[in-house]
Amino acid sequence: MEPAAAKLIGAGLATLGMGGAGIGLGLLFGNYLQASIRNPAAAGQERLWLFVGLGLTETMGIFALVIAFMILFTG
Amino acid sequence: MAAIDPLHQFLVEKIVPLPPIQIGGFPLDLSITNSVMMMLVAGVLVSLILGLASRGDLIPNRVQAIGEAFFGVVETTLVTPIIGHNGKPYVPFVFTIFMMVFVMNLLGIVLSLGSLAGFEWTFTPTSQLAITATLAILTFLTVLIVGFVRNGLGFFKLFVPAGLPWPMVPLMFVIELISFLVRPLTLSMRLFGNIVGGHVVMFIFASFVISLGIIGLGGGWGSLGFLGSAASLTMIVLLTGLELLVAFLQAFIFAALATVYLNEVVNLGHGH
Numbered sequence: 560m561e562p563a564a565a566k567l568i569g570a571g572l573a574t575l576g577m578g579g580a581g582i583g584l585g586l587l588f589g590n591y592l593q594a595s596i597r598n599p600a601a602a603g604q605e606r607l608w609l610f611v612g613l614g615l616t617e618t619m620g621i622f623a624l625v626i627a628f629m630i631l632f633t634g
Numbered sequence: 635m636a637a638i639d640p641l642h643q644f645l646v647e648k649i650v651p652l653p654p655i656q657i658g659g660f661p662l663d664l665s666i667t668n669s670v671m672m673m674l675v676a677g678v679l680v681s682l683i684l685g686l687a688s689r690g691d692l693i694p695n696r697v698q699a700i701g702e703a704f705f706g707v708v709e710t711t712l713v714t715p716i717i718g719h720n721g722k723p724y725v726p727f728v729f730t731i732f733m734m735v736f737v738m739n740l741l742g743i744v745l746s747l748g749s750l751a752g753f754e755w756t757f758t759p760t761s762q763l764a765i766t767a768t769l770a771i772l773t774f775l776t777v778l779i780v781g782f783v784r785n786g787l788g789f790f791k792l793f794v795p796a797g798l799p800w801p802m803v804p805l806m807f808v809i810e811l812i813s814f815l816v817r818p819l820t821l822s823m824r825l826f827g828n829i830v831g832g833h834v835v836m837f838i839f840a841s842f843v844i845s846l847g848i849i850g851l852g853g854g855w856g857s858l859g860f861l862g863s864a865a866s867l868t869m870i871v872l873l874t875g876l877e878l879l880v881a882f883l884q885a886f887i888f889a890a891l892a893t894v895y896l897n898e899v900v901n902l903g904h905g906h
Contacts, residue, residue, distance in 0.1 A: 607711060607715060610887055610890060611887065614824060614887035614888075614890065617828070618823065618824045621828060622823065624831050625823060625826075625827050628830075
């Protein structure tokens with residue numbers, strides 16, 4: 560296989576890591592929505608932690624993106 | 635297909651070249667690049683708006699209401715709920731970081747139209763890892779300094795969770811230390827990756843508009859390309875809206891995590 564082709568395939572495979580972040584974000588927002596429908600009074604004070612969790616979860620997807628970029632545009 | 639280079643928009647170019655300054659034998663290049671230019675614009679804009687906002691009147695006018703709204707985001711939804719009444723001294727730090735990141739993100743999206751008008755200095759400073767890493771390291775050092783000043787050597791209790799059985803202490807110490815030291819990396823990568831990713835996606839859809847439009851001009855069945863072109867244009871409009879949200883959200887998350895990290899050292903030992 561040509562190195563260039565292997566590079567493109569590798570970059571594509573690296574983006575698979577974003578799937579995990581997608582699952583995590585789905586769980587996060589789904590569970591928040593469920594909880595806030597069950598107890599709307601408590602929803603407001605937990606929204607801050609929703610966004611902190613969003614940031615932490617999303618980082619994993621962003622790492623996958625950065626690695627894909629590193630494979631594509633370096634070396 | 636037109637040549638697509640989605641990363642060209644992140645090139646740092648000199649606008650006002652200055653001769654390098656020698657400091658201790660190292661050449662220091664202080665040229666005004668497009669990145670520096672946008673940071674200056676952001677700094678002036680923030681100072682101007684907040685300067686006009688700080689009138690201190692009982693009945694706020696429009697600018698003061700904007701300034702108070704931004705300050706409220708940081709003080710009443712971030713610092714006070716997370717740190718508690720000890721958090722007052724850290725509000726200015728978090729507020730500065732929040733405003734700078736927010737305005738730099740926002741200018742990157744709003745002024746990206748400027749590159750169409752021929753301004754070559756439009757740029758998103760937060761798309762440079764150097765700038766996000768500087769902000770992250772600043773936050774990390776602040777946490778370190780505050781931690782040692784407030785707790786002395788008790789700072790190391792941060793790495794040993796309370797109520798831990800003693801055989802676990804060495805293992806947990808190493809794990810907690812690694813997760814502490816990796817914070818500047820995650821903090822900078824998150825902002826950088828979000829902004830770069832968002833702008834690259836917008837650029838790729840923009841290049842679809844052009845290339846599918848060129849296919850559409852070919853006539854015949856190729857005219858269907860106009861449909862894809864129009865769909866891509868709609869997508870850019872929607873993505874711009876999403877990116878405006880991301881610009882705020884990433885600034886908010888950066889400030890929120892900085893506050894959470896500060897809280898750990900401010901309220902160390904007496905869990906808030």
